[in-house]
Amino acid sequence: MIVLENVTKVFQSKKGKIEAVKDVSLHVKKGEIHGVIGYSGAGKSTLIRCVNLLEKPSSGKVYINGEELTSFTPNQLREKRTNIGMIFQGFNLLKTATVYDNIAIPLKLIGISNEEVKNRVNKYLDIVGLSDKHNAYPGQLSGGQKQRVAIARALSQEPEILLSDEATSALDPETTDSILDLLLKINEELGITILLITHEMNVIQKICDYVYVMENGEIVEHGSAIDLFTKPNKETTKKFLNTIAQRKLTPSLVNQLKLSGSVTRLTFVGESTGQPLLSLVSKQFNVKPNILTANIIELKNGIVGNLVIHLVGDQDEVKAAQQFLKDHGVGLEELEG
Numbered sequence: 340m341i342v343l344e345n346v347t348k349v350f351q352s353k354k355g356k357i358e359a360v361k362d363v364s365l366h367v368k369k370g371e372i373h374g375v376i377g378y379s380g381a382g383k384s385t386l387i388r389c390v391n392l393l394e395k396p397s398s399g400k401v402y403i404n405g406e407e408l409t410s411f412t413p414n415q416l417r418e419k420r421t422n423i424g425m426i427f428q429g430f431n432l433l434k435t436a437t438v439y440d441n442i443a444i445p446l447k448l449i450g451i452s453n454e455e456v457k458n459r460v461n462k463y464l465d466i467v468g469l470s471d472k473h474n475a476y477p478g479q480l481s482g483g484q485k486q487r488v489a490i491a492r493a494l495s496q497e498p499e500i501l502l503s504d505e506a507t508s509a510l511d512p513e514t515t516d517s518i519l520d521l522l523l524k525i526n527e528e529l530g531i532t533i534l535l536i537t538h539e540m541n542v543i544q545k546i547c548d549y550v551y552v553m554e555n556g557e558i559v560e561h562g563s564a565i566d567l568f569t570k571p572n573k574e575t576t577k578k579f580l581n582t583i584a585q586r587k588l589t590p591s592l593v594n595q596l597k598l599s600g601s602v603t604r605l606t607f608v609g610e611s612t613g614q615p616l617l618s619l620v621s622k623q624f625n626v627k628p629n630i631l632t633a634n635i636i637e638l639k640n641g642i643v644g645n646l647v648i649h650l651v652g653d654q655d656e657v658k659a660a661q662q663f664l665k666d667h668g669v670g671l672e673e674l675e676g
């Protein structure tokens with residue numbers, strides 16, 4: 340379990356103070372995968388580095404499994420850090436060491452016996468699917484394979500928590516998917532709690548239970564992945580959603596369509612996905628629903644359907660039809676031109 344309480348990080352630079360992280364609180368429950376998404380410069384890297392105190396917060400507290408990390412001496416911290424693995428965008432492997440040694444050396448440094456080192460390297464290379472690469476050097480591996488070695492190295496210290504700093508950002512979409520599948524597998528099979536940062540909405544979509552949207556050092560919106568995908572509030576969140584599913588119509592088209600009715604985004608989740616609601620609407624009300632765009636987004640914990648419809652009819656009938664949809668659990672957002 341990870342808890343951040345009012346964490347702020349201020350850097351002093353030649354140009355003055357930079358508040359990279361401002362009063363951030365978050366709570367990652369044991370066994371869950373939480374993601375922080377934001378644009379470049381939002382403060383994500385600084386935030387995740389505050390979790391294992393690679394960056395010392397200027398103020399605020401960090402708790403891991405109920406213990407306040409921010410109160411520990413450097414020696415205590417070194418010991419506690421073995422419970423927090425970390426993976427990075429650039430993999431951070433030793434180029435001159437074999438895959439075996441990349442995993443073995445850090446284990447030897449924390450005093451693990453040679454036999455146990457061997458067992459762990461075998462076990463975790465097997466889990467990440469690289470049992471045949473013990474003697475390879477990083478330069479002989481693809482990006483995805485390098486990240487697998489880095490994941491095996493992080494897991495070999497048998498942490499309860501894994502921090503992922505843009506781990507898939509340097510990878511192509513297919514390799515990204517395979518690394519995300521691996522993260523899901525280690526979360527499910529080893530029960531490891533994961534906190535990740537990313538600027539890619541598909542990472543959030545595929546593996547996160549809970550999401551924080553970060554902007555200018557602050558968490559501007561947060562919620563379960565399903566809530567964020569169905570009821571986004573902030574412009575930044577909506578922009579990120581637009582990157583995975585076309586949700587936007589041109590303002591001139593919206594204005595033109597609104598002359599004869601409403602232009603409404605409907606979000607279906609849970610039970611509402613299984614009902615023929617649009618056909619009921621056209622039977623029960625004097626309106627004609629025309630579908631303008633449609634897509635389905637598969638999240639870790641469910642499926643969200645998005646439809647943008649043009650409801651043609653007079654105002655009262657359109658309003659009654661919208662209320663009917665709302666009453667049946669459909670999310671509604673009136674689009675403006």
Ligand SMILES: Nc1ncnc2c1ncn2[C@@H]1O[C@H](COP(=O)(O)OP(=O)(O)OP(=O)(O)O)[C@@H](O)[C@H]1O
Pocket residue numbers: 350351352357358359377378379380381382383384385386
């Ligand atoms: N060591 C540092 N000294 C001074 N300023 C820093 C330092 N590290 C980060 N910053 C500043 O803090 C802000 C947040 O940076 P950070 O790297 O945390 O953002 P980010 O969301 O991870 O962006 P990116 O994805 O581009 O790394 C930026 O304005 C950055 O310039």
